[in-house]
Amino acid sequence: MTPSSFDSMTILIYDGTWYGLLCCIYDVYEYKLGPVSVSTKEQHQPDAFSNTQEVFTSAEHAKRVLKGLHTKLSPTGMAAIYSCYLSELPEMASVIIRYARLLFSSGISEKAYGNPDVLKVSQVAKMVSRERHRMKAFIRFRLTQDDIYYATIEPDFNVLPLIVSHFKNRYADQKWVIYDTKRGYGVFYDLHTTEEIQLDFTVDPDKPTDTNIFAENEEQYQTLWKDYFKHVSIDSRKNTALHVRHVPRRYWKHLTEKQV
Amino acid sequence: MSERIREKLAILADAAKYDVSCASSGSKRKNDNKGLGNTGSGICHTYTSDGRCVSLLKILLTNFCIYDCAYCVTRKSNDIQRTAFTVKEVVDLTISFYRRNYIEGLFLSSGIFKNADYTMERLVRVAKELRLEHKFNGYIHLKTIPGASDELMKEAGLYADRLSVNIEIPTESGLKLLAPDKDRKDMIKPMNFIKQEIIQNKNEIKLFKKAPLFVPAGQSSQMIIGATKETDKDIMYTANSLYKNFNLKRVYYSGYVPVSHDSRLPSFDSAVPMLRENRLYQADWLMRFYGFHVKELLNNETPHLDLDIDPKLSWALRNPNQFPIDINKADLQMILRIPGIGVQSAQKIVSARTFQRLNWENLKKLGVALNRAKYFITCNSADFERRNLSSMQIKQYILASSASKYLKSNSTQLQLF
Numbered sequence: 001m002t003p004s005s006f007d008s009m010t011i012l013i014y015d016g017t018w019y020g021l022l023c024c025i026y027d028v029y030e031y032k033l034g035p036v037s038v039s040t041k042e043q044h045q046p047d048a049f050s051n052t053q054e055v056f057t058s059a060e061h062a063k064r065v066l067k068g069l070h071t072k073l074s075p076t077g078m079a080a081i082y083s084c085y086l087s088e089l090p091e092m093a094s095v096i097i098r099y100a101r102l103l104f105s106s107g108i109s110e111k112a113y114g115n116p117d118v119l120k121v122s123q124v125a126k127m128v129s130r131e132r133h134r135m136k137a138f139i140r141f142r143l144t145q146d147d148i149y150y151a152t153i154e155p156d157f158n159v160l161p162l163i164v165s166h167f168k169n170r171y172a173d174q175k176w177v178i179y180d181t182k183r184g185y186g187v188f189y190d191l192h193t194t195e196e197i198q199l200d201f202t203v204d205p206d207k208p209t210d211t212n213i214f215a216e217n218e219e220q221y222q223t224l225w226k227d228y229f230k231h232v233s234i235d236s237r238k239n240t241a242l243h244v245r246h247v248p249r250r251y252w253k254h255l256t257e258k259q260v
Numbered sequence: 261m262s263e264r265i266r267e268k269l270a271i272l273a274d275a276a277k278y279d280v281s282c283a284s285s286g287s288k289r290k291n292d293n294k295g296l297g298n299t300g301s302g303i304c305h306t307y308t309s310d311g312r313c314v315s316l317l318k319i320l321l322t323n324f325c326i327y328d329c330a331y332c333v334t335r336k337s338n339d340i341q342r343t344a345f346t347v348k349e350v351v352d353l354t355i356s357f358y359r360r361n362y363i364e365g366l367f368l369s370s371g372i373f374k375n376a377d378y379t380m381e382r383l384v385r386v387a388k389e390l391r392l393e394h395k396f397n398g399y400i401h402l403k404t405i406p407g408a409s410d411e412l413m414k415e416a417g418l419y420a421d422r423l424s425v426n427i428e429i430p431t432e433s434g435l436k437l438l439a440p441d442k443d444r445k446d447m448i449k450p451m452n453f454i455k456q457e458i459i460q461n462k463n464e465i466k467l468f469k470k471a472p473l474f475v476p477a478g479q480s481s482q483m484i485i486g487a488t489k490e491t492d493k494d495i496m497y498t499a500n501s502l503y504k505n506f507n508l509k510r511v512y513y514s515g516y517v518p519v520s521h522d523s524r525l526p527s528f529d530s531a532v533p534m535l536r537e538n539r540l541y542q543a544d545w546l547m548r549f550y551g552f553h554v555k556e557l558l559n560n561e562t563p564h565l566d567l568d569i570d571p572k573l574s575w576a577l578r579n580p581n582q583f584p585i586d587i588n589k590a591d592l593q594m595i596l597r598i599p600g601i602g603v604q605s606a607q608k609i610v611s612a613r614t615f616q617r618l619n620w621e622n623l624k625k626l627g628v629a630l631n632r633a634k635y636f637i638t639c640n641s642a643d644f645e646r647r648n649l650s651s652m653q654i655k656q657y658i659l660a661s662s663a664s665k666y667l668k669s670n671s672t673q674l675q676l677f
Contacts, residue, residue, distance in 0.1 A: 108615070109615065111611040111612065111614075111615070112612060112615040112616070113608055113611065113612040113622075113625075113626055114612050114615060114616040114618065114622050115615075119625055119626075133303070136303055137303045137304055137305045137306070138305070138306075139361050140360060140361060140362070141359065141360045141361050142360070143359075143360070149359060149360070151361070169290075169291055169298055170291060170296075170297055170298050171296070171297075171359070172291050172294050172295070172296075173294055173295060173296055173395070174296070174359055220262050221356050221357070221360065223262075223266070224265065224266060224269055224353065224356075224357075225357060225360070225362050227266055227269055227270055227273075228269055228273050228317070228357075229306065229308070229314070231269070231270050231273040231274045231277070232273055232276075232277045232308050232314060232318065233277075233308040233309045233310055234277060234278075234308070234310050234312075234517060234532075235310075236517055236518075236531075236532055237310035237311075237312075237515075237517070237532055237534065238309055238310050239309075239310050239311040240309065241311075242307075242310070242311025243307050243308070243309050243310070243311045245311075246304070246307040246311060246313070247306060247307050255306065256360075256362070257306055257362075
């Protein structure tokens with residue numbers, strides 16, 4: 001056993017932000033901590049046997065950690081860590097800390113998939129990447145009366161930050177809003193820049209063509225799309241299991257073609 | 261306008277759906293004119309109830325046709341409703357669908373009315389209007405009409421991301437039988453023309469970075485499977501020659517869907533050969549990404565792919581002298597040939613083994629299908645398959661340990677107990 005494993009576990013309490021998490025890594029080295037686990041204030045349940053330590057979020061510290069990670073990781077590896085953070089899976093904060101310590105202290109590479117933490121980071125990053133890709137595919141805009149294309153999403157992971165640039169490049173000449181109703185925030189593009197927004201209303205999902213909100217011909221295009229969807233299917237090849245595997249049921253609510 | 265358009269869309273989408281290509285990748289058109297759309301690695305926006313990807317608005321410009329090909333639903337002699345879109349209607353549908361993030365772009369094909377040039381000219385006009393008047397940078401796939409002039413083909417290539425010429429039937433004799441008005445030569449000629457133009461365009465881009473793009477996503481083709489009596493060997497050898505001779509990006513295999521009571525064709529109630537189609541795609545992937553030569557997979561001794569096991573496993577069982585392979589030593593090319601290991605796990609294995617020698621547990625976590633792979637490999641473990649199993653025994657063990665998704669629907673064997 002290494003000496004550090006005799007130390008009791010320290011629980012780091014952070015604010016749940018990306019920079020906050022990076023500051024956890026900073027503090028591990030600053031205070032020469034032994035094994036740590038990480039948790040947010042909301043998740044944390046105090047117990048008598050472990051030390052807790054609150055992490056102060058500082059942009060300066062976070063940037064130093066990022067700089068350090070840059071020297072150890074490829075761009076893909078950097079993106080993988082950020083994706084793991086966006087997964088919001090409770091165990092990932094601790095995995096990221098262990099992973100960073102491996103990189104800094106043992107010189108292990110991001111491709112050493114034999115190590116469980118390295119493998120976990122690559123697997124969760126892959127899961128988030130799949131969700132990101134699905135959102136690029138499954139977002140359905142509806143044209144509002146004030147000429148804004150509006151879409152709502154409820155992704156499993158917090159992938160909105162990962163898809164903004166895709167939509168900004170693609171729909172450069174139309175105003176749009178993508179709103180994550182599960183997390184209560186969205187992004188608005190005004191033909192020049194994107195900004196994060198919070199709305200105090202959401203469109204009734206049962207009225208996707210509400211004429212008080214949506215443009216006059218919006219319903220017509222939704223109908224045409226539904227018609228098209230129906231007619232491209234080949235009945236003699238029907239394969240519902242395959243269909244559902246590609247388009248899981250939890251996404252149907254927001255898909256125009258799946259509404260009757 | 262709505263009802264009229266709905267009717268047209270229903271008819272012309274219905275008629276276009278037997279073209280299976282839906283790829284929207286391979287082109288890197290940027291949205292740098294502050295216009296609409298771009299192309300990248302391709303996105304499937306939804307999937308039909310038969311599980312096929314919907315990436316493009318796939319329609320015919322018209323289903324009027326002067327040809328009478330037996331396998332085709334829009335053949336002249338078929339008694340169906342005929343209609344045609346105007347150029348403006350197609351452009352409007354494409355733009356409106358694209359803005360709502362329904363699609364990646366347009367796949368436009370057409371029945372042949374009047375003559376090849378007349379039809380091709382209209383297809384090109386749609387693409388031109390989208391690109392020039394609407395600054396549309398999304399994906400455009402145009403079907404080329406055999407027999408159209410070189411000038412039109414060239415113009416099509418300037419606006420489209422992909423062009424395709426369908427070879428239709430894998431063998432020349434099959435084509436003669438089912439589509440007596442068509443000639444294989446008329447399909448080969450445009451393929452060759454597009455290939456030459458693409459090569460020339462690549463050279464131009466090397467010299468002038470701003471040279472206009474020509475068919476950046478390359479060309480593809482499609483064959484109908486099971487309409488004639490061709491073997492899998494016929495099919496894959498034709499596909500191989502298309503890849504080799506015309507640098508095709510993709511060849512699609514489309515299981516014949518009965519659309520006609522014709523004595524030359526399988527009966528109207530015969531099932532679509534979906535399992536066969538699946539095996540052909542697997543063989544196609546082995547050729548393109550796994551370094552297999554078509555002759556290793558299909559030859560005079562094995563003119564058909566096994567239906568009950570995948571073609572890689574089938575190759576491995578025919579070549580037991582190549583195994584077992586040491587996972588920690590063999591080069592990537594050999595690892596790719598192991599049943600149960602795909603391109604991604606092969607690459608992960610090669611990366612990971614530079615840090616530690618891999619054992620069964622590691623391989624499983626990396627995503628290797630051990631139920632198949634374990635008979636063909638050794639790794640960092642004293643535990644490996646020591647019995648001297650015959651190929652037949654291995655096949656039985658593997659079949660017993662896995663449940664094929666196709667078995668239920670295709671069970672023709674009697675249950676013993």
